[in-house]
Amino acid sequence: MAKYRKLNRETRVRRSILSSLTKDVLKNGFVQTTEQRAKEVRKFVDKMITYAKKGDLNSRRKALAFLQNDTVAVNKVFNELAKRYETRNGGYTRLVKL
DSSP states (O other): OOOOOOOOOOHHHHHHHHHHHHHHHHHHHHOOOHHHHHHHHHHHHHHHHHHHHHHOOOHHHHHHHHTTTTTTHHHHHHIIIIHHHTTTTTTOOOOOOO
């Protein structure tokens, strides 16, 4: 049984979609998409914020690799969001149904 949603896509396409949605959430603070994609993106956004809270070079490189070398999104996560969520242990995102 898969621990992730396949979203009816090939692996490389699914990874690209999730990476792009993650970048949008980190840059804008929200994204409007389907419920299944949103639930899957939540995992990656939380992982990026956790990387930022660690703050070391390896974590920054992992975030850059997943976010397709988008330095704007990575800098925002590491400089702003890490400080905002430094006392919280998880659950950084929230889904709102429209």
